[in-house]
Amino acid sequence: MLKEGDTLITSRQKDLLKMIIEEYIKTAKPVGSKSICERMDCSSATVRAEMSNLEDLGLLEKTHISSGRIPSEKGYRYYVDNIMEPKKLSGEDMLKLQCIMDNKSLTISDVIEKSMEIIAEMTNYTAIILGKSSKDNLVSKVEVIPIDENNLVAIVVTNKGHVEHKNIYLEGHVSSRDISKTIELINKLIVGTPIDEVSSFLEFEVKPIISNYVEQHEILYNAFYNAFNEFTNINHVNMAGRVNMLNQPEFSDADKIREIVSKFDDKEIVNAIKEEGNGVNIYIGSENNFDDDVTVIKTKYNINGEVGTIAMIGPKRMDYDRVTTLLNYIVENINK
Amino acid sequence: MLKEGDTLITSRQKDLLKMIIEEYIKTAKPVGSKSICERMDCSSATVRAEMSNLEDLGLLEKTHISSGRIPSEKGYRYYVDNIMEPKKLSGEDMLKLQCIMDNKSLTISDVIEKSMEIIAEMTNYTAIILGKSSKDNLVSKVEVIPIDENNLVAIVVTNKGHVEHKNIYLEGHVSSRDISKTIELINKLIVGTPIDEVSSFLEFEVKPIISNYVEQHEILYNAFYNAFNEFTNINHVNMAGRVNMLNQPEFSDADKIREIVSKFDDKEIVNAIKEEGNGVNIYIGSENNFDDDVTVIKTKYNINGEVGTIAMIGPKRMDYDRVTTLLNYIVENINK
DNA sequence: TTTTAGCACTCCTTTTCTGTAGGTGCTGAA
DNA sequence: TTCAGCACCTACAGAAAAGGAGTGCTAAAA
Numbered sequence: 001m002l003k004e005g006d007t008l009i010t011s012r013q014k015d016l017l018k019m020i021i022e023e024y025i026k027t028a029k030p031v032g033s034k035s036i037c038e039r040m041d042c043s044s045a046t047v048r049a050e051m052s053n054l055e056d057l058g059l060l061e062k063t064h065i066s067s068g069r070i071p072s073e074k075g076y077r078y079y080v081d082n083i084m085e086p087k088k089l090s091g092e093d094m095l096k097l098q099c100i101m102d103n104k105s106l107t108i109s110d111v112i113e114k115s116m117e118i119i120a121e122m123t124n125y126t127a128i129i130l131g132k133s134s135k136d137n138l139v140s141k142v143e144v145i146p147i148d149e150n151n152l153v154a155i156v157v158t159n160k161g162h163v164e165h166k167n168i169y170l171e172g173h174v175s176s177r178d179i180s181k182t183i184e185l186i187n188k189l190i191v192g193t194p195i196d197e198v199s200s201f202l203e204f205e206v207k208p209i210i211s212n213y214v215e216q217h218e219i220l221y222n223a224f225y226n227a228f229n230e231f232t233n234i235n236h237v238n239m240a241g242r243v244n245m246l247n248q249p250e251f252s253d254a255d256k257i258r259e260i261v262s263k264f265d266d267k268e269i270v271n272a273i274k275e276e277g278n279g280v281n282i283y284i285g286s287e288n289n290f291d292d293d294v295t296v297i298k299t300k301y302n303i304n305g306e307v308g309t310i311a312m313i314g315p316k317r318m319d320y321d322r323v324t325t326l327l328n329y330i331v332e333n334i335n336k
Numbered sequence: 337m338l339k340e341g342d343t344l345i346t347s348r349q350k351d352l353l354k355m356i357i358e359e360y361i362k363t364a365k366p367v368g369s370k371s372i373c374e375r376m377d378c379s380s381a382t383v384r385a386e387m388s389n390l391e392d393l394g395l396l397e398k399t400h401i402s403s404g405r406i407p408s409e410k411g412y413r414y415y416v417d418n419i420m421e422p423k424k425l426s427g428e429d430m431l432k433l434q435c436i437m438d439n440k441s442l443t444i445s446d447v448i449e450k451s452m453e454i455i456a457e458m459t460n461y462t463a464i465i466l467g468k469s470s471k472d473n474l475v476s477k478v479e480v481i482p483i484d485e486n487n488l489v490a491i492v493v494t495n496k497g498h499v500e501h502k503n504i505y506l507e508g509h510v511s512s513r514d515i516s517k518t519i520e521l522i523n524k525l526i527v528g529t530p531i532d533e534v535s536s537f538l539e540f541e542v543k544p545i546i547s548n549y550v551e552q553h554e555i556l557y558n559a560f561y562n563a564f565n566e567f568t569n570i571n572h573v574n575m576a577g578r579v580n581m582l583n584q585p586e587f588s589d590a591d592k593i594r595e596i597v598s599k600f601d602d603k604e605i606v607n608a609i610k611e612e613g614n615g616v617n618i619y620i621g622s623e624n625n626f627d628d629d630v631t632v633i634k635t636k637y638n639i640n641g642e643v644g645t646i647a648m649i650g651p652k653r654m655d656y657d658r659v660t661t662l663l664n665y666i667v668e669n670i671n672k
Numbered sequence: 673t674t675t676t677a678g679c680a681c682t683c684c685t686t687t688t689c690t691g692t693a694g695g696t697g698c699t700g701a702a
Numbered sequence: 703t704t705c706a707g708c709a710c711c712t713a714c715a716g717a718a719a720a721g722g723a724g725t726g727c728t729a730a731a732a
Binding site for chain 1: 441481483493505579593
């Protein structure tokens with residue numbers, strides 16, 4: 001599908017670009033005219049001429065003046081937008097995933113996690129899962145358990161089976177009557193509130209009431225407000241196959257490896273991978289905010305109140321087709 | 337302190353060994369006789385003769401026939417056992433840690449985690465925290481919340497404020513009467529049981545009783561048994577500063593970096609770091625089960641029912657003194 | 673007996689040079 | 703338009719050369 005502004009290329013150029021990109025994805029080595037000409041059914045000189053045209057269009061690049069061609073970022077983008085046709089999942093891939101999907105005793109987050117582990121192993125790229133409980137989760141139970149004079153544990157369970165807990169520390173002495181009254185009120189008022197509205201609900205609905213019934217309402221309200229506020233901000237980050245991507249030949253340089261490892265370690269950078277758009281999206285090189293030398297393929301999921309992002313990170317020369325299909329399959333099949 | 341079997345060396349040899357090791361810890365470069373002789377107040381030839389003796393004793397090594405000396409594993413071991421004298425913590429180091437220790441609103445696990453993050457940054461090594469709730473935790477509350485017909489959430493809170501939860505899936509239809517009866521019985525029977533005895537307690541004390549009162553006792557008992565069994569087996573693994581160690585010059589090789597990263601990724605290998613002995617222990621090179629090229633310094637902690645291991649991993653040429661002191665400080669000061 | 677200056681020697685590291693392999697672009701003829 | 707032929711380019715690998723840091727040994731001095 002050509003959008004306005006897209007580069008117009010002949011059908012032969014398209015074939016050539018496809019061959020070069022798919023060859024490069026397989027071998028990671030610059031592709032020369034000779035290796036292509038048999039399949040193109042013409043001489044290497046002709047291939048060279050076309051390659052030169054594709055280079056002028058910015059779709060191919062050379063590593064040095066007399067090297068074979070490698071795809072440019074624009075080339076990959078063109079491939080993804082206009083050439084690549086979605087494959088079906090291979091039976092083998094499907095089978096491995098189905099095993100996990102069919103296991104009823106796993107929670108949704110477990111299924112997602114395990115599926116991503118599997119595809120990290122299958123593809124040799126790195127999987128990232130960013131999970132978060134969402135709007136669709138309603139508070140169905142709040143439990144507060146006293147540990148000692150100054151410490152409580154607050155537990156929130158949602159109607160979707162999501163559990164979060166947090167320790168609460170109370171500054172100074174607070175009467176146990178006040179504590180139990182606060183808990184009683186919170187439980188009475190807050191059940192049924194969407195989890196991401198709890199903070200504002202506490203502030204506007206609960207605070208005024210507590211201050212009427214509870215003596216040391218300030219200490220107690222603040223402690224609970226802080227605890228509940230964190231519930232809604234908790235991001236679960238999970239990764240699988242960190243080392244996979246580092247085994248790709250483009251990461252043979254020790255410094256590059258360290259750079260990537262340190263980005264994997266940085267929670268802010270990893271959290272920024274969160275996908276906002278719809279569908280499976282591909283961010284090639286400078287298009288992603290992780291690293292210019294990688295591609296990130298990711299998609300949002302929202303299944304039964306579990307929301308989050310699943311992503312695969314690999315070299316720009318990654319198997320776009322397969323990864324896209326796999327992510328799609330996971331998101332679609334978990335719904336069932 | 338010389339133990340039987342220890343190598344006996346002269347006091348001058350001891351001084352020399354100390355200098356060489358401390359120099360090598362700083363620079364990571366083989367130490368030559370010339371750079372030492374000024375500090376030893378003798379000629380380089382004399383130093384060379386003594387170096388040769390220390391090499392015969394197996395305490396020093398050469399990287400090639402005409403290189404300077406580097407400590408052997410045995411040399412480090414001798415240094416750690418007989419030469420190194422525990423330094424006091426620097427005021428700066430102490431201050432940074434104290435900030436965290438004094439924060440009352442953090443749980444013990446949070447304090448440990450944050451402290452380890454700090455010392456990973458200070459030392460440029462990698463920190464590992466293996467946590468687990470222990471014998472000293474007694475079950476103080478069991479909460480089971482139904483999600484839908486087949487799914488429950490079980491939550492266990494201990495008297496120390498530790499919370500674990502697990503989703504339970506019930507095969508087939510189970511009457512809600514049976515479910516609530518089971519929950520009632522479990523709650524009645526299990527409170528006060530040490531968390532690591534829950535499994536056997538369930539089997540021998542709870543199972544017979546449930547089978548009397550509950551119709552579909554088999555399904556229910558199995559579901560709960562599995563859930564509770566996992567509580568006692570949960571290991572929390574945490575790492576900080578993965579990349580720190582990789583910045584050390586001994587890990588300039590891409591393959592070595594990959595090897596280490598993949599070991600960091602392997603839960604089994606990381607879990608095997610768990611310390612069994614008492615005090616702060618040092619495992620140099622082949623003495624540890626992580627990697628022959630690293631040293632692991634670790635210690636068990638058991639604070640208020642939170643037990644686990646904290647460990648630092650670095651090159652064999654790590655700052656034994658400082659790391660030992662830091663780990664000691666953390667474990668000792670958290671108690672307060 | 674211990675220390676030391678002097679010297680030959682060893683091996684690593686860095687740089688330079690070489691040949692080769694795999695590519696390209698251009699040109700003129702088919 | 704296509705293509706064979708040719709001149710040309712660069713990366714890569716290996717060999718050779720130069721420089722540097724450090725050793726072991728020996729014979730003389732302390």
